[in-house]
Amino acid sequence: MKEQFEPVIVAFCCHYCAYTAADMAGSQRLVYPPNVKIIRVPCSGKVDSIHILKAFEKGADGVYVAGCLDGDCHFKNGNDKASRKVAQMMRYLEEIGIEPERLEMVKMSAGMGERFARIATEMTEKIRKLGPSPIKAAAA
Amino acid sequence: MQNLDRSHTSKPVLVVGGGLGGIRTALDLAEADKNVVLVDTAHNIGGLMTQLDRTFPTNNCDLCTLAPNLSESNRQEHIKLMAMTRVEAVSGEKGNFKVSLKTEPRYINLDKCTGCGECLKAFPECVTFTPGLDHRAPTCMRYPQATPQAYSIDLTRCGDVEALVKCCPTGAINPDDLGSRGDVACSSIVLAPGASLFDPSGLDYLGYSDHVDVVTSLEYERLLSASGPTSGRLLRPSTGEPPKRVAWIQCIGSRGLQRGAAPYCSGACCMFALKEAMVSKERFREDIETTIFYMDMRTFGKDYERYYQRAKNEFGVRFIHSRPHSVLMNEASGGIVLGYTTDDTPKLLSEAFDMVVLSIGFRIGDEMRSLATMLGIDVNDSSFPVHPGLNQVETTRPGIYVAGAFEAPKDIPETMVQASAAACMAGKDVIPLEKEIEEAPALPLERNVVGEQPRVGVFICDCGENIGSVIDVEKLAERVSVFEHVAVAMAAGHGCSRESMEQIRQTIEEQEINRVVIGGCSPRTHEAKFQDLIRKAGLNKYLLEFANIRDQVTWVHSHQPEKAMAKAEDLLKMAVGAVCKAHPLAEHSLPINKNVLVIGGGVAGMTASLELADQGFRVYLVEQSNRLGGIAANLKRTLEGHDVQAFVHNLIERTQSHDSIEVIMGGMIVDHTGMPGMFTTGMQVGRQMFYRQIEHGVTILATGALPNRPNLFGLGTGKQIVTQLDLQTTIHDDPEKVRSWENVVMIQCVGSRTEDNPNCSRICCQNAVKNALHLLDVNPDVRIFVLYRDMRTYAFQEEYYQKARERGVIFVRYQQDQPPQVKLVGDHVEVTYRDIILGRDVKVTADCLCLSTGLIANEDSNEEMARIFKLPRSEDGYFLEDHIKLRPVDLPVPGFFVAGTAHAPKLISESLVQARAVASRAQTILARDAINLGAATAKVDGKLCAACLICVRACPFNVPFINADGYSEIDPAKCHGCGICAAECPAKAIQLMQFEDDMIISKLEQLFEKVEA
Known part of the structure; x- marks a missing residue:
């Protein structure tokens, strides 16, 4: 019997909002798939194109950057910068033959534990449908 | 403890x-x-x-x-x-x-309680967590980040005390607590x-006790809240369906209107209702209709008027100037029918709503x-x-x-x-x-670990059942112990308990561990604690990583223990990988210059100076003009009757004679350098423009505002048209003239709440009431008309407003698009206004037309000051505080504070409060000998930098600059540590300490190691 494909998804989470929302999801015991692995950054604007590409290169099936809601960035506009970077990287992924939907920018406030869990679930489902990353498939 | x-x-x-x-x-x-x-x-x-x-x-x-x-x-x-x-x-x-x-007894030992929630699970009736709609319920740990992070027991509700005690994994429950x-x-x-808040259940016409869909504003807030009873889904309590039409009724229990109501205005409820209406609109858009029934919208705070306009114009919140007289149930539809009348029709109106929110006041x-x-x-x-x-x-x-x-x-x-x-x-x-000299426990010298092979110690908490019930921590430690560079991996029980901390410290020392990973809870709450611990064990604080296997694994994947185990292993592997790349970091610190520079010699500036000078700090008070006292020097008395003249004279005398205050008259700030704790500010002083520099640790801006004098309603065209400021001087200095007057008209919101100056000037409504009452004291026969848009006599000012009404002052509302008309006729002024209730124009021949013109920001001086000190300003030119809610007198540039009307229009007593607040905030910096700036700052490698200016443009705080050597330099004292420059730098010449690229990439490599294999 073929096992269900379990994607590995990297979530870069801003310390002030999304990472706190993840803690909030925890304290509310909201269930989401274990496929999502969080890397904490001080601000979503700190996430570098290199980090995103490296994640895909190493074998991530999906990546998302989670920052604060519009206007709530602790550092004024780091989340806008992250949004722009992610949009740009999505175009780039398409050029090199990776589905751009594997990358996403999401926004939430520190209180939104439920949103964190929902996004983690939706992202996992989406990537599961897309199947393994072409990079991983090529390496195999 | x-x-x-x-x-x-x-x-x-x-x-x-x-x-x-x-x-x-x-x-x-x-x-x-x-x-x-x-x-x-x-x-x-x-x-x-x-x-x-x-x-x-x-x-x-x-x-x-x-x-x-x-x-x-x-x-x-x-x-x-x-x-x-x-x-x-x-x-x-x-x-x-x-x-x-x-x-009172808590029945829980705070030292032992970890906030795990086992007791809540086993005995929900006596340990309550859910902050329900019923705020009388024992809500003992009301929100997830509670401090102290511990539960509390209501022993009277517990049937089996012995079992309750047993259910606690740390033995924290003590039923014998007295x-x-x-x-x-x-x-x-x-x-x-x-x-407290007003309880509306005694007012039966509001239906609060009879209908569950009639809620108080705080209960509505709970319905909106993510930590509330509906987890943030707004649902009608009666049906569990989202409401389509919600109405707010203002002034419940305030402004002396209902039975048992207080005579004052509760001040915050108008904004509260606006917020709730806007948040509802934000979430449900077209699916919800929000209506606010109000008497006067009192949005008098800084930028609050804009908020009101946004609610009206952008969010489509509906406003009805009326007090509903009945809240009735429609038995057939299950809805609520509000009965009300409005100014412009004699008809009784009624409207159906799904929910009614009562804006209850303070008590x-x-x-x-x-x-x-x-x-x-x-x-x-x-x-x-x-x-x-x-x-x-x-x-x-x-x-x-x-x-x-x-x-x-x-x-x-x-x-x-x-x-x-x-x-x-x-x-x-x-x-x-x-x-x-308090003997701080001497810290051991920091071991130099640079160049050593990493020897990582991994300590994994079970956090009682929180982690231990889902994964086998011993087994996890065993698996982790084989990772590269891991010297020790062990289960640590409750890692944050005293015994475990001691054990971890010993292990670090004995096993010569040079890097540490904690597998447990969130670094948000516990990083500082473990940083202190490893420092005590002789390691640099920054040789630590957290793997948050509680919040991110066992709490959320408890139904999949195997996958939870695998994920915990992954997270630990990532943390080990990252900590191997960690460097010992030095925290930046600076010595503090304890002098204070206060700019502006009004009541706020003088009061702040005196408070700090009394505490022994040297104060330089710079005033641009050649006299102290500011606007207050022209005021006679307050609404409450305090003598302002005597107060200001006394303040000036004390300021000038204080040994620790140097008053610099005619001083103009011209340049400024440095960082918090060591500023240097240059100024030109006196008529000779003699240049002088002052070194200081903090800066207080108390530059004030200007009385507005717009060319509206004929101001400046005749001596019978004056401002409130002029009028109070006349009443005070020339009572004979006032005694000859028959009619006085006042117009509110002149030059405020307009397109040019959208904000409310806050002080004018009470000013009008004050002068009206004073006029009546001098000339009891004078007829006074106050033409207003909303009377904003907040808090106890409301009682003076009521008194003015009782004494016969006629208050008439006018609409912004139908302003009163003014014509000079001989010695008199003819004022024509539209009476909304009568529905026709009324003409008054007045001896004096008094315009409530309020305050405006001192554009020239504030612009200059903002440029020199790099401070942001609000759209209307006032200085913008760092956080409108939580840091209202701190400016965004560290070491800068703002007090008085330089912040926004306000009363003397309010300026004095701010002055003392800045004195207090300033002392939080001045009390220290050095400022610790942390270690998470960006650092440029000059060899890699191409001086492309991208970081200069990307930094939200304008910190990077190209230095004399031709590469970008980032002052660690100014860096906020966001890392945006590091992400944007095309040459990768910038690294954010504590979050370096190689640490992040190492995490990725570790995570995918087995995937590659």
Whole structure:
């Protein structure tokens, strides 16, 4: 019997909002798939194109950057910068033959534990449908 | 709990009330090196704000901003926090009080409780977590970030005490807890117990007791809140369906209108209702209709008028100027029918709604009333403490101060300002003893680990059942022990307990561990604790990584234990990979220059100078003009009847004669350099423009505002058309003239709340009432017409407004698009206005037309100041504070503070509160010998930098610059540590310390190692 494909998804989470929302999801015991692995950054604007590409290169099936809601960035506009970077990287992924939907920018406030869990679930489902990353498939 | 014996140091300040105000007072005092005992009757600190979903005017989530303050207050060494504690008696006097405290039993040992929630799971009836709609329910740990992070037990509800005790994995439950009683000696007392809310159940016409869909504004807030009973889904309590039409009714229990209502205005409810309506609209858009029934929209705070306009114009919130007279049930539809009338029709109107929100006001509850009685402080008719002079935070008993809603109804920013001001006053009463050199436990020298092979120690907590029930921690440790560079991997039980911490320290020393990974909870809450631990073990604080296997694994994947185990292993592997790349980092610190520069010699500037000078700091007070006193020098008396002239003269005299204050007249700031703690500011002084430089540690801006004189309604065309400021001088100096007048017309909002100047000037409504009452004192026969848009006589000003109405002053509303018409006729002014109720024009021939023109920002000087100091300003030219809610007198540039009307229009007493607040905030910097700037700052590798300017443009705080050597330089003292420059730098010449690229990439490599294999 073929096992269900379990994607590995990297979530870069801003310390002030999304990472706190993840803690909030925890304290509310909201269930989401274990496929999502969080890397904490001080601000979503700190996430570098290199980090995103490296994640895909190493074998991530999906990546998302989670920052604060519009206007709530602790550092004024780091989340806008992250949004722009992610949009740009999505175009780039398409050029090199990776589905751009594997990358996403999401926004939430520190209180939104439920949103964190929902996004983690939706992202996992989406990537599961897309199947393994072409990079991983090529390496195999 | 910390060691309570502080007899060898100066006596602490007692802060009563652990809401936001009390926390601010305690933090300010603690940061200024003074000891505090903070008591609250509740189980956890945080007060009312912890129940709010979002706050105006930013509509931000609250917990995100409040929670760090709460845990901060627990961390502070100077603060002793006593929850579930009340004051029973107070004796003694200023500088030397004796206070008897009684602590109720919690039945839980705070040292042992980890907040795991096992007791709640087993005995939900006696340990309650859910903050339900019914706020009378025992809500013991009301929100997830509670401080202290511990539950509380209601033993009376427990049937099987033995089983309850057994269910606690750490043995923290103690049914024999008897509480405690004790005396505390203190120097001064700050009362910040907040206020209660009006209970509308006695007003049967509102239907609050009969219909579940009629809720109070706080209950509606809980329905919106993510931590509320519906997890943030707005649902009608009756049907569980989302409501389509919601109505707010303002002034419930306030402004003396219903049975049992208070005579004052509660000040915050208009903004509260606007916020709730906007948040509802934000979430449901076209699916919800929001209507606010109001008497006067009182959006008088800084930028609040814009918020009101946004609600109306952008969010489509509907406003009806009316007081509904009935709230009835429609049995057939299950909905609510509001009955009301409006100004422009005699007809009775009715409208159906799904939910009705009652905007309830503040009250002084019985408990607070008896507190005031017990302390022997005088209160007004509504039981709020009275202040003898202009200083709002003083009470009639020296040494006892007040802050927040207990002083008078108010919102959060004003509470925060008062809280700091109270800290300033209370701190002055602390008699500093010879500072005994407290033997801080000597830290071992930091081991130099550079060049060593990584020897990582991994310590994995089971956090009781929290982690241990889902994954086998011993087995996990076994698997982790084979990872590369791991020297030790072991289970640590409750890692944050004292025994485990000691064991970890020993292991680090004995096994020569040079890097540490903690597998457990969130670094947000526990990083500082473990950083201190490894420092004690001789390691640099930054050789630590966290794997958050509780919040991110066992709490959320408990139904998939195998996958949870695998994920925990992954997270630990990532942490090990990252910590191997970690470098020892130095925290940046700077010595502090303890001089103060105050700019502006009005009442705010002088008061701030005096408060700081009295505390022994050297103050330079720079005034641009050649006299002190500012606008207040022209004022005669306040609404309450205080003599402003005498007050200002006294202030000027004390300022000029103070040994520690140097007043610099005719000083113009021209340049500025440096960083907080060591600024240098240059100025040109006097007619000779002689240049002088001052070195100082903090800067206080109290540059004031200007009286507005717009060319509206004929101002300047005839001597019978004057401003309120002119009128009060005439009443005072020329009463004979006033006695000859028959009619006086006042027009409100002249040059305020217009397109050119959209904000409310805040002071004009009370000004009109003040001058009207004064006119009637001098000439009881004069007829006074006040043409207004909304009367904004907030808090106790409302009572003077009522008095003016009772004495025959005629208040007439006008619409912005139908302003009164003004014509000069001989010595008189003919004013024609549209009477909305009569539906026709009314003409008054007045002896005097008085325009309420308010204040405007001093554009020229503020622009210059903002340029020199790199400070942001609001759209209308006032200085913009760092955080409108939580840091209302701190400016975004560290070391800068703002007080008085340079911040926004305000009354003298409000300026004085701000002046004392900045004095308190300034002391939090000045009390230190050095500023610790942390280690997470960006660093440029000059060899890689191509000086492309991308970082210069990307930095949100304008920190990077190209230095003389031709590469980008980032001043660690100014860097906020966001890392945006590092991400944007195309040459990868910038690294953010503590989050270096190689650490992040190492995490990725570790995560995918097995995937590749």
